[in-house]
Amino acid sequence: MSDTPAKIKMTGVEKRFGANKALDGLDLSVNAGEILTLIGPSGSGKSLALKSIVGLERPNGGTIELDGARVDTLRGEAYDEFLKQFGILFQRSGLFDGLPVWENIGFRLLQLPGATRKAVREQAAETLRSVGLSPDAADLFPAELSGGMQKRVGIARALAGNPPILFLDEPTAGLDPIMSNVINNLVLENVRSLGSTAIVATSNLVTASRISDKIVMLHEGRSVWAGTPDETTTSDNPYLYQFWNKKKDGPIKMPVSSMAFQ
Numbered sequence: 280m281s282d283t284p285a286k287i288k289m290t291g292v293e294k295r296f297g298a299n300k301a302l303d304g305l306d307l308s309v310n311a312g313e314i315l316t317l318i319g320p321s322g323s324g325k326s327l328a329l330k331s332i333v334g335l336e337r338p339n340g341g342t343i344e345l346d347g348a349r350v351d352t353l354r355g356e357a358y359d360e361f362l363k364q365f366g367i368l369f370q371r372s373g374l375f376d377g378l379p380v381w382e383n384i385g386f387r388l389l390q391l392p393g394a395t396r397k398a399v400r401e402q403a404a405e406t407l408r409s410v411g412l413s414p415d416a417a418d419l420f421p422a423e424l425s426g427g428m429q430k431r432v433g434i435a436r437a438l439a440g441n442p443p444i445l446f447l448d449e450p451t452a453g454l455d456p457i458m459s460n461v462i463n464n465l466v467l468e469n470v471r472s473l474g475s476t477a478i479v480a481t482s483n484l485v486t487a488s489r490i491s492d493k494i495v496m497l498h499e500g501r502s503v504w505a506g507t508p509d510e511t512t513t514s515d516n517p518y519l520y521q522f523w524n525k526k527k528d529g530p531i532k533m534p535v536s537s538m539a540f541q
């Protein structure tokens with residue numbers, strides 16, 4: 280045990296939308312320099328957990344700490360400073376339609392003091408290469424890109440400028456296995472070589488196995504299992520077992536007819 284506080288820690292976080300307890304006492308923590316992956320069925324609260332930490336959704340209860348200090352109460356300038364530490368990929372990429380690819384990627388960099396458009400454009404082109412896209416894509420607009428390309432531009436934007444904390448929501452959804460592997464390696468390289476800390480929400484079990492230091496499984500807004508990638512294959516936790524082995528029967532009730540599993 281060390282005395283260093285977790286990089287990010289959520290304790291008993293609750294978020295309600297009307298009668299729906301979307302986060303229902305969620306506990307999570309990730310240490311500096313590690314990759315935490317959130318898995319769990321659709322609607323289990325993965326995206327909401329990420330949004331709550333960065334203050335895009337404000338919890339109704341519980342606490343969120345960064346390096347041991349409360350951050351869920353930050354507002355105004357202190358909140359803006361807090362947010363600058365994050366590179367974020369939203370589940371639906373969230374690109375600015377009116378800006379070309381390079382300005383999307385360089386959005387945060389352009390706001391730094393002394394930034395020039397020429398230097399940021401060059402940096403954006405380089406980042407495009409790292410996600411397997413040609414620098415020629417720099418001047419295209421998001422609407423001119425396929426879904427998979429938009430996803431990769433979103434990842435490039437999250438990584439640009441090497442932020443100390445990466446939040447990636449479904450970074451490999453909709454990508455083919457080869458491109459998924461490129462992205463998995465990129466996330467790993469970024470965290471391992473730059474010492475950043477990452478939380479990744481994913482429905483891709485290959486991604487979860489490949490990149491995670493720790494995996495947390497969510498179900499109905501709570502953590503129901505936590506472990507390492509190796510432990511996923513030996514765990515007899517019923518939630519993890521059902522989800523990891525894609526079983527119809529178990530504690531997770533899916534709103535589909537049994538026909539779909541035949």
Ligand SMILES: Nc1ncnc2c1ncn2[C@@H]1O[C@H](COP(=O)(O)OP(=O)(O)O)[C@@H](O)[C@H]1O
Nearest residue numbers: 296299301319320321322323324325326327328
């Ligand atoms: N802005 C919102 N308004 C109402 N309900 C929401 C909102 N955001 C999320 N939810 C609900 O919170 C739950 C968790 O959603 P989400 O975090 O997106 O799930 P996941 O990412 O695991 O698929 C779902 O029941 C969803 O409908």
Ligand SMILES: [Mg+2]
Nearest residue numbers: 325326370480
């Ligand atoms: Mg989601």
